Amino acid sequence: MSSEEESPVAQSALSVQRGAGVPSTCGQSVLQDAMSLTPLDSTEDRVQPFPRSPQLQRRSAKAAPPTQEQLSQRVEELQAQKTKTEARIQSLKKRRADLATRTDVMKQQIHAQFEAMRAVLKQDEQAVIETLDIDMKRTREMLGQVLKTWNQHLHQLSRTISITQQAVKDTRTAAPGGQMEDKNEIINLQKSDGAEENIRLDEERFEKLVQMLSSVCKELRAQLQRKNLLLDLLPAVVDPQTCHPQLNATSDGKGLFYRAACSSPEHPLKFDQVCCGLGSAPLCSGQGYWEVDVRCCSSWAVGVAYERLERKGRDKGSKLGRNRNSWCVEYRNEKLLAWHNDRNMVCHWVGVGRSRLSRVGMWVQFDKGQLVFFDAETMSVLHSFSAVMTTVFDRAHHQFTEPLYPAVRFIKPDAQEWPNHMEFCHRTLPL
Template identity: 25%
Template structure:
């Protein structure tokens, strides 16, 4: 009997050891793939930088060449004026001719030279091709506007995943007011006259979305401006909703993932484990991205697309719903609502 138990333990040990090897191999594979992707992206950005630098060099060289040609032309005109100016000074210093007729002829000759000189050296005749320069500037500005419209790349990618969502009043805590459009939630000290049902949170100030998802990639933007406390995240429908246990809170159980903002500090939560985030910026909008193929939940400061935290879940076992908690009003300091930015109008 003892030998049989030992054999079973050996097989179990071998199975665990093989699984560890496979996990390590998968880890190395993911690191290698991620490194290749990063290197490819870096090479593309480096190539774009070289293309822009070369275009800038060519454009500036052209303008510099035109500038040098114009300056040289003006140098020649200045030199011609200096020559005549010296002749006049010489005549003044040496005095006029003894013969009045000779003096008159000399003055007349200089006068003719000066008049011709003033005509051919008119500064308005020498100019840069300002029309072309303005065209170059306009094209450069258009290029800048185009680049800005395309970046950051992640913003364009995530915006393409924007998913319409509405809040379910039947899940809202009785001290939460859901707007008629079902895209805004506000805390109130007054207990609302709402029906009791199994879906409603009765202690934690949560509300869930009508919709749920089990495939694809999705992105939501939530406006939290004016708030000093809030919680945002995704949850399985099986999240506990009754009682005072902490597992009713977002991120304090195995079936929900959230980021909390309180008194200037951001914290990511899942399965009761907190991850304080070293971020000092107070964002007005928070982005929540979910990828079912990657088993990923990611939070961003949407104002500048700043990554906040990412959870790698692996495989989701249930549908997911968007979950919001506006928090107590904290004596009026946190009375602003939380608002969902719609896909058609992502900027609230």
């Protein structure tokens, strides 16, 4: 190869060698390095400057095309999912179709029950009306008999007057026997005059009946109102880990007894100074209803509380209604008060003046922030806490933000012994 035909790289290497006076060995090494470079259009395998990273290798593995076996398996899985989805859709369609049928059946059953109640009321109404008609007919017959007797007496008097007048005209007197007979008849009718005043309807009996029906109507109205609440009845069970050491839970967990001596060991969740206890199951959403039997307790507090209610000490943070974490109604010294956030309000109790409350009902609408206390016997509202009915400043106090636990407290009354027993009611609609 001539010098004119040398590559440009070789010519540049020679020019550098001549101009710079570098030894020939160095020029030859540079030339060899230049000649050893791989052309860009070479068909040989290219050498990577560094090995691939693990992430790049994973991407390459994922990007690899699936095999025929993998594709077949994937198709089978999709077919199985499709079959399950179709079966699920058919099941939902069937449930939707059955929903209307079941609703109609339930409506018919409810309608039949109310029709039976109306039939009983109609039958009882008819029986009472028939009794009233019988009494009216009997009284009318007695009055008719008396009226007939008086009509006969009037006829006799008219006849006697007529005879007497005729006798006066004839200047004759009536026979002594006839006069005596008329007098006797008049006297006998006068004696029967007092008995006529006793002929009347049995009004006293029917007044009692009206009062009884009024009482039944009030009780029925209360029971009909109560049935909706009992449908939301939550079976509360006492959590023994939260009860004061002097409180004992019954074997079924429904009731609490007070004992003078401590009967349970200390626990971080226990109330150590205030005789309180909480239920084990909270209400987190929706609505629920609890009932507490307080007949065997002389002073008490019944309500709901957050779990973070303080358990230690005797300050306001651990007493029901004396803080923002609890709501209650409290009966002490013959007074019934509703407490929350250390404020109290007198309850509108229609039973003031009678013995005492027997059962207290608590109805919670968690999402609406509403809590209503009832007299569970008459279903009269004792007090209502509501976020809607309060001012803006107090509204946050009644907007429930945590699960609510049923809570009870035994209160030591003034100049009396400690109360004994309270119990959560679990019964449903009365039979």
